[in-house]
Amino acid sequence: MTPDATRKIEARQRGNALGFWFFRVSLRAFGLRGAYGLLYIVCSYYVIFDRRAVQAARAYVDRRFPDHGRWARLADVYRLFVSQGKNLIDRYYLISGVGRFGTRVEGEARLRDVMQSGHGIVLLTAHVGNWQTIMNYLGAFERKVNLVMRPEDNPAVRESLGIDRSGQTIGIISPEGYLGGVVESMNALGRGEVVSLMGDRSYGFNPVEVNFLGGRAWFASGAFHLAAMAGCPAVVLLSAKNGTHDYTVEVVSITRPRYQPGIPKREQLAGWVQAFAQVLEEYLIRHPYQCFLFYDIWQKPEVKNHPLET
Amino acid sequence: MQPVDRDQELVGIRAKLKELLVSNLNIEGITPDQIKDDDPLFGEGLGLDSLDAVEIVVILQRHFGVEVKDMEKGREIFRSVNTLANYVYDTKQGQK
Numbered sequence: 001m002t003p004d005a006t007r008k009i010e011a012r013q014r015g016n017a018l019g020f021w022f023f024r025v026s027l028r029a030f031g032l033r034g035a036y037g038l039l040y041i042v043c044s045y046y047v048i049f050d051r052r053a054v055q056a057a058r059a060y061v062d063r064r065f066p067d068h069g070r071w072a073r074l075a076d077v078y079r080l081f082v083s084q085g086k087n088l089i090d091r092y093y094l095i096s097g098v099g100r101f102g103t104r105v106e107g108e109a110r111l112r113d114v115m116q117s118g119h120g121i122v123l124l125t126a127h128v129g130n131w132q133t134i135m136n137y138l139g140a141f142e143r144k145v146n147l148v149m150r151p152e153d154n155p156a157v158r159e160s161l162g163i164d165r166s167g168q169t170i171g172i173i174s175p176e177g178y179l180g181g182v183v184e185s186m187n188a189l190g191r192g193e194v195v196s197l198m199g200d201r202s203y204g205f206n207p208v209e210v211n212f213l214g215g216r217a218w219f220a221s222g223a224f225h226l227a228a229m230a231g232c233p234a235v236v237l238l239s240a241k242n243g244t245h246d247y248t249v250e251v252v253s254i255t256r257p258r259y260q261p262g263i264p265k266r267e268q269l270a271g272w273v274q275a276f277a278q279v280l281e282e283y284l285i286r287h288p289y290q291c292f293l294f295y296d297i298w299q300k301p302e303v304k305n306h307p308l309e310t
Numbered sequence: 311m312q313p314v315d316r317d318q319e320l321v322g323i324r325a326k327l328k329e330l331l332v333s334n335l336n337i338e339g340i341t342p343d344q345i346k347d348d349d350p351l352f353g354e355g356l357g358l359d360s361l362d363a364v365e366i367v368v369i370l371q372r373h374f375g376v377e378v379k380d381m382e383k384g385r386e387i388f389r390s391v392n393t394l395a396n397y398v399y400d401t402k403q404g405q406k
Contacts, residue, residue, distance in 0.1 A: 180360045
């Protein structure tokens with residue numbers, strides 16, 4: 001695919017309006033724990049009947065738990081599904097104002113320095129933990145955050161996550177648009193805004209091969225290229241759920257990637273992406289059931305022609 | 311007299327753009343002279359990708375003081391050296 005074409009990122013949708021409505025009602029009627037209780041039944045269904053969902057989760061589970069047997073790995077998949085279900089319920093809990101979570105921030109002083117500088121920031125996250133808690137936390141800095149993400153085309157998910165209600169402090173830059181949203185991203189960084197990208201899945205657009213969880217995986221490289229070209233810091237921010245009402249947002253790393261003359265840029269990019277993969281791996285060793293990638297990033301993707309990804 | 315000035319200025323902008331593309335982007339074995347004015351920049355033409363698009367955005371900003379704000383026009387602007395040069399010229403004229 002060339003950048004002239006409008007690309008479409010394939011993503012399987014699960015859940016429907018009735019299902020989300022049911023969880024919302026349960027949340028209001030029985031609270032967080034009550035809504036979580038339903039998950040154990042729903043996730044059992046997916047583990048037993050949705051082979052594609054299980055297969056998608058196994059790509060991560062097999063590498064994260066290589067010493068687990070067949071049934072233990074199936075239990076790992078189940079725990080992952082439940083964990084992601086809680087994640088979705090928590091997002092709604094936050095957005096709807098039903099309640100709040102206690103959020104502990106590790107490395108806040110470093111982040112505060114960067115956020116208060118007024119310059120553009122590339123925020124690098126991953127399919128780990130709950131990005132809504134990160135957005136909630138960043139809201140205190142009153143900086144516009146642009147999420148590079150495909151427009152949510154499942155109306156039920158879109159409505160449930162409150163994407164339309166996010167207001168002016170959160171913008172969406174579509175990686176499906178012309179040139180993968182790079183021009184909009186550069187303009188946003190130039191205005192001193194935050195541009196947030198997922199770094200752990202390339203969707204085949206300028207992927208970089210890295211060592212990750214004992215294998216060779218393919219990660220996205222666009223975030224570091226943007227940071228290097230715009231002269232911005234790249235901040236890796238991840239969140240993890242610690243208890244029913246507790247989250248931790250961790251400032252995992254803050255780097256300032258800059259291209260050095262005489263070394264091929266793609267070689268330098270690969271080094272930065274590998275460093276990101278390393279910190280992500282260390283994070284998942286500490287939080288094994290917070291990885292919601294559900295995609296085999298260890299399989300070489302069909303290379304396309306765009307750099308940005310969500 | 312303006313058309314002559316415009317043409318002369320566009321020749322200079324195109325030459326500078328080609329030099330900057332070759333020196334900044336991952337284009338191997340091509341000299342500025344070998345880039346045709348109407349060669350498509352992406353895909354079948356020079357084979358640039360969106361990593362290169364970021365660099366073109368920076369080239370436009372740093373070397374010509376021009377930003378691409380209207381992405382409705384983006385597809386046309388980024389088509390070739392010719393369209394980039396026209397955009398640079400027209401934008402700078404508008405800034406005067």
